């Protein structure tokens with residue numbers, strides 16, 4: 001029994017070491033990737049139903065690793081959050097999105113740009129200073145910036161969520177609550193928050209036409225958010241039928257492969273000229 005205990009102990013400490021090593025590797029890898037400019041942003045169009053145009057885009061980060069090739073955000077954002085590297089990475093993402101958007105504007109294309117904020121970034125005490133510095137340095141208009149946060153960012157009470165949101169709103173920055181329906185927000189809590197948009201999670205949109213529960217959930221979210229004065233965006237829209245149903249229920253904007261996959265900013269010009277009939 002003694003031996004067993006010691007073996008377990010060794011096994012345990014060896015696996016801890018491996019974990020620590022893995023973490024260190026990831027931290028180094030992410031640090032190098034930032035230095036070596038291995039990240040880039042793609043943009044996905046968001047279709048505005050009233051004007052029948054692409055009025056905004058969502059910035060989505062990609063990592064082109066020299067050995068491993070393309071790495072998707074779900075495979076490195078969690079690690080970046082754990083190691084704290086999400087702070088410099090998130091700053092790079094916001095700065096790059098604003099810089100590129102100013103370039104489009106100078107080329108004659110003005111779009112709102114939505115940027116995802118990790119809960120770690122949202123609850124970082126330097127968030128507001130970072131955002132306002134980047135806006136001032138790039139010259140991107142604050143009223144064209146949309147920040148997407150998830151419910152988990154709001155559930156962390158280490159900073160004053162309402163004060164942070166109010167300050168952003170005072171500067172006309174828009175706030176979208178992302179992945180709505182997957183978290184725990186009560187509607188009465190949301191009502192007190194200065195949020196502009198709610199984005200219904202794509203899992204409900206995918207099931208919309210074949211699953212009664214998804215349909216009921218989407219309809220409930222749409223009517224509740226209308227009553228509370230939020231705009232509703234649906235994401236993960238892949239077919240014309242889904243787009244038509246969501247328009248019929250009163251959605252304000254649609255995003256998904258039906259309108260376009262995430263692309264490099266150069267390709268956005270062609271997408272915005274396309275005529276859509278939903």
Ligand code: C2E
Nearest residue numbers: 060061072073074077093116117118236237238256257258
């Ligand atoms: P998200 O914010 O919910 O972004 C939407 C994800 O759904 C994107 O995946 C997008 O490519 C994908 N998508 C869009 N339309 C469709 C569709 O019609 N069908 C399907 N099946 N998928 C669709 P992506 O780019 O892999 O990003 C995954 C997640 O990683 C994002 O989810 C977001 O949480 C996070 N992420 C991406 N970029 C950033 C970033 O710059 N910063 C932070 N903090 N997180 C990011």
Ligand code: CA
Nearest residue numbers: 058116148178
């Ligand atoms: Ca998002």
Ligand code: CA
Nearest residue numbers: 178179199235
């Ligand atoms: Ca989402």
Ligand code: CA
Nearest residue numbers: 178179201202
């Ligand atoms: Ca998501």
